[in-house]
Amino acid sequence: MIDVSHINCTYGKRTILSDLSFHLPQGSFYAIMGANGCGKTTLLRCIAGLLRPYSGEIKLSGRAINEYPIRELAKTIAFVQQHPQNDLEFSAFETVLMGRNPYQRHLQNESQADWDIVEQCMKQTNTWHLRFSLPSQMSGGELQRVMIARALAQQTPILLLDEPTSNLDISHQFEIMELLCRINSEEKKTILIVVHDLNLALRYCPNTILLKDKAVHFMGDTEEALTPSKISDVFGVESKVDKKNITILGLKNAQ
Amino acid sequence: MHKRRNILLVCIVLMLVTVILMALCSGVGVVHFDIKSLTESPIFWRLRLPRIVLSVLVGAALSVCGAAYQSVFRNPLTDPYVLGISSGASLGAALAILLGLETYLWGIGGMALCTALLTILLIFKVASMGNRMHTTTLLLTGVCLTFLITAIVSLLMALHQDKMESIIFWTMGSFASSSWLDVLILLPVVLVGLGVVIYHSRDLNLLLTGSETAQSLGVEVEKVRRRLLFFTTLMVAFCVSACGVIGFVGLVVPHCVRLVCGTDNRKVVPYSIFIGSIFLLLCDTGARTLIPPNELPVGSITSLIGAPMFIYLLYKSKRKND
Numbered sequence: 001m002i003d004v005s006h007i008n009c010t011y012g013k014r015t016i017l018s019d020l021s022f023h024l025p026q027g028s029f030y031a032i033m034g035a036n037g038c039g040k041t042t043l044l045r046c047i048a049g050l051l052r053p054y055s056g057e058i059k060l061s062g063r064a065i066n067e068y069p070i071r072e073l074a075k076t077i078a079f080v081q082q083h084p085q086n087d088l089e090f091s092a093f094e095t096v097l098m099g100r101n102p103y104q105r106h107l108q109n110e111s112q113a114d115w116d117i118v119e120q121c122m123k124q125t126n127t128w129h130l131r132f133s134l135p136s137q138m139s140g141g142e143l144q145r146v147m148i149a150r151a152l153a154q155q156t157p158i159l160l161l162d163e164p165t166s167n168l169d170i171s172h173q174f175e176i177m178e179l180l181c182r183i184n185s186e187e188k189k190t191i192l193i194v195v196h197d198l199n200l201a202l203r204y205c206p207n208t209i210l211l212k213d214k215a216v217h218f219m220g221d222t223e224e225a226l227t228p229s230k231i232s233d234v235f236g237v238e239s240k241v242d243k244k245n246i247t248i249l250g251l252k253n254a255q
Numbered sequence: 256m257h258k259r260r261n262i263l264l265v266c267i268v269l270m271l272v273t274v275i276l277m278a279l280c281s282g283v284g285v286v287h288f289d290i291k292s293l294t295e296s297p298i299f300w301r302l303r304l305p306r307i308v309l310s311v312l313v314g315a316a317l318s319v320c321g322a323a324y325q326s327v328f329r330n331p332l333t334d335p336y337v338l339g340i341s342s343g344a345s346l347g348a349a350l351a352i353l354l355g356l357e358t359y360l361w362g363i364g365g366m367a368l369c370t371a372l373l374t375i376l377l378i379f380k381v382a383s384m385g386n387r388m389h390t391t392t393l394l395l396t397g398v399c400l401t402f403l404i405t406a407i408v409s410l411l412m413a414l415h416q417d418k419m420e421s422i423i424f425w426t427m428g429s430f431a432s433s434s435w436l437d438v439l440i441l442l443p444v445v446l447v448g449l450g451v452v453i454y455h456s457r458d459l460n461l462l463l464t465g466s467e468t469a470q471s472l473g474v475e476v477e478k479v480r481r482r483l484l485f486f487t488t489l490m491v492a493f494c495v496s497a498c499g500v501i502g503f504v505g506l507v508v509p510h511c512v513r514l515v516c517g518t519d520n521r522k523v524v525p526y527s528i529f530i531g532s533i534f535l536l537l538c539d540t541g542a543r544t545l546i547p548p549n550e551l552p553v554g555s556i557t558s559l560i561g562a563p564m565f566i567y568l569l570y571k572s573k574r575k576n577d
Contacts, residue, residue, distance in 0.1 A: 050467050074473030085464060089518040098461055102473030106454050154472070 001026040001190045002047060002158065007056030009042055016042045017053070018214040026157070027188040029181070031201040031222065034211030035235055040194045041082065043211070044160050047192070048079040060158065074102035078151035082162040082194075084143045086135040092146045093131040096122055099153030121152040125179060141172035148179065159183070161193040165200060173197070177204040198248045202226050202241075210234050260522070263515075267529045271311075274533050278307050278540040306433040309441065310539040310553075311532040313430075313494045314504060316445045318531025320487040321505020322512075322523050323452050326459040327483055328382070330390050332568055334505030335491040336561075338393075339400035341502065343374030344495035345425040346404045349411050351496075352421055364440060368492035374400060375488050390572070428501035428554030430539050437497045448490035452524055455479055459520040501535070501554045503561020508534055510568065 002024040009017040016039040024030060032040045045051040047058055049065050058065045060076055068076065078099070088095075099121070100114040122128040125145045135143055144164055151159055161180070165173040181204055184191050195201045201208060201222055208225035210218040212234045218225050226248060231239045238251040279299075294300075321334035328338075335341045347370030348363050356362030378400065382393040408426060412419045424432070452459075458479045461469040466476045494501075508531040509523055516522040535557070542553040 045467075048471055050470060070470060070475045071473040074471060077471075079471045081468065085468075088463060089513075090460070090463075094460075094519065098464070098472055101457065101461060104457070106457070150472075 001028070001061060002192070003057075003059040003062075004043075004047065005057050005059075007046060007053040007058060009039065009046060009051065009053045011042075015214060017046075019056075020215050021056075022209060022216055022219055024190060024192065026190055027184070028207060029184045029191045029193075029205055030207045030209055031193055031195045031205035032209045032211060033195060033198070033201060033225075033234070034217075038211045039214060040211060041162055044079065044162050044192065044194060048077055048160055049073050050079070071102050074154060074156075076156055077158045077160065078154040078156040080144075080147050080151050080159070080161040080164055082166070084135070084147045086138075086143055088135055090134070091131065092127055092133050092135075092138070092149075093118065093122070095135070095146055096127075096149045096153050099150040102154065117155070118149075118153055121149045122146075124152065124183075125149040126175075141168045141175070144168065144172075144176065145179075148176070152183070156189075158190045158192070161191070163194050163196060166196060173200060180204070198226055198231070202248060264525070264529075267526065267533075271529050271533050271536075274536050274540075275307060275311070278536055279303065281540060281544050301435075302433075305435045305438050306430045306539070306543075307536060308438050309433040309497060310430050310536045312438070312441050312445045313498055313501065314508075314531040314533070314535025315528040316441075316448060316490040316494050316531075317501065317504040317535070318508035318527040319449055319452050319505075319524055320491055322509040322520065322527050323459060323483055323487045324505065325509060326463050326520060327480055328393060329463055329465070330393055331510070331572065332390065332394060332506070332565065333397070334503060335487075336500065336502035336504075337506065337565070338375070338378055338397040339404065340371050340374050340378075340488060340491050341495050341500040342401045342404040342408075344368070344371040344492040345500050346370045346408055347492070348425045348496050349408050349422045352418055353411060353415055360440065363496040364444075364493045367496045368489060371488045371492040371495070372485070374404075375484055379484070425495065425499045427552045428499035428557075429542075429550070429552050430498050431543075431550055433498065441493050441497050444493040445490055448486045449528060451482065451486040455483055456520045456524045459483075459524070460518070463518070463520075499554065502558045503565065504531060504535055504557055506568075507557070507561050507564055510564070 004023070005021045007017055007020050008015070020043070032043065034040055042051065046053050047065075049068065052066065060068070065073070096118045097110060097114065100110060100117065103114070104110065119128065122131060125148050127142065127145045127149050130138060130142055130146065138146065148161070148164065164176055168176065177200060180191055180193065183189050193205065195205065205222050207220060208218070208222040209216055210225050210230060217234055218230055223243060226241060228239050228241055231237060231248070240249045240251060242249070317335060324333045324335065324338065325331055344367035347367035350370070351357060351363040351366035356366055378393070378396050381396045382389075405426070408422065412422050458469070458474050461472055461474045462476070462480065470476045509527050512523050512526045512530055516526055535553070538556045539553045542551040542556055545551060
């Protein structure tokens with residue numbers, strides 16, 4: 001589904017990703033983890049087509065990403081960004097309706113089908129009751145769920161999320177992760193998500209990509225990824241992992 | 256919902272028709288309600304009618320440009336005047352007069368377009384340094400450019416005192432010398448420009464959410480933005496060549512429209528066309544009838560309304576951020 005091969009990415013002179021490759025099969029659910037500034041967001045932006053890698057190639061369903069017209073790409077991949085904008089005067093319903101944009105022609109009004117899809121996506125994310133609210137009237141968790149609803153309304157096979165759970169309290173974190181698990185298992189969407197909270201990843205994400213030194217350090221089962229030795233490698237923290245109760249306890253800096 | 260929208264649109268169109276009729280009947284000295292004597296008078300056909308048509312066109316164009324700039328720059332405080340694009344166009348118009356280009360049909364407009372495009376290019380370059388355009392940077396750039404251009408135009412006037420009168424006309428907006436020729440030049444430009452903005456009105460909504468979000472929702476951001484900026488600047492340049500710099504129309508009108516119908520540009524743009532026409536026609540009718548037999552510059556009337564509104568909006572947005 002997603003083929004990343006040998007991409008190099010730079011911001012000015014600084015290299016962010018170097019010779020990074022991996023392959024994600026369809027319907028997989030991967031977490032991306034790594035220390036701050038290791039290029040997690042950059043990687044997502046490359047896959048979303050918002051940033052062109054300096055070299056290397058990204059393919060979606062066998063087709064190179066820069067061969068996709070922007071509209072086609074928006075029907076293939078949906079991207080929930082880290083900081084949802086909260087100063088817009090569009091109601092939640094109008095916001096989610098924007099997810100239908102790639103399917104509409106210019107000057108064409110939304111059809112009943114579009115409205116039904118929006119209603120379904122909003123109900124799925126438990127935001128239907130907020131449909132008349134403005135972003136400024138919503139809490140962080142509510143706004144994040146609206147953004148996920150908009151991404152769902154794009155009806156894409158791939159969903160990328162950049163730290164959707166940051167700034168949320170623990171119950172909303174669980175709510176969003178459970179929602180994503182449901183979407184993954186029911187609709188077979190390929191999900192790639194940047195998470196900071198190791199416990200959250202361990203609890204919900206079946207697979208993990210660990211980034212270190214601008215490349216993939218480990219890729220595979222989350223339980224195998226989050227071992228004390230690998231956590232020490234990637235984050236430089238000594239830790240204790242309790243798999244039975246699904247908890248990771250950070251102890252102290254390894255250095 | 257659609258029914259209510261249609262009723263509102265019909266009301267606005269009726270309002271425009273009423274204002275046009277009122278403007279047709281009011282004029283220097285006596286008020287004519289006698290259709291027969293009105294239609295027989297050459298003043299009516301040669302002066303008043305083209306003037307009314309021109310102010311309707313300019314009002315519509317400037318308002319829609321304001322609405323478009325506000326979405327493209329993601330800044331509620333922008334309009335062609337505040338950004339300095341109108342002044343940029345007036346510089347081109349002044350240059351065209353000095354170079355003797357006014358004999359060509361598109362001479363002044365073309366030259367105004369060149370300088371206006373240069374202005375917007377400069378603003379875009381300065382304001383888009385860094386990732387997000389900051390309100391203050393954008394506005395300050397616009398204001399400084401206006402100062403700079405005003406200075407250049409003053410210099411041009413001082414150096415060419417024989418052509419001073421016709422240059423002054425461009426720095427203070429007025430419809431006093433409107434002719435059918437102006438209408439003929441402006442009409443196709445405005446129709447095409449409005450068409451392009453209406454065509455992209457949903458894209459304007461998405462641009463408001465930020466360029467990355469818009470792109471991931473399927474908008475060809477760079478292409479759409481470039482096209483919108485070109486056609487709006489085209490409209491501004493030709494409006495300025497027809498009637499000089501008229502400020503704040505693009506700020507006042509879209510804001511009033513949004514108070515009624517919300518942020519959705521698919522409503523804001525068409526409503527702004529009509530409300531903008533009504534607004535500028537009223538201002539111009541006021542300008543020519545308030546102190547007969549003299550005329551007021553219509554630009555100062557719109558600024559009297561627009562500048563306080565600008566300050567109010569600035570105050571409101573500051574308070575929201577704090």
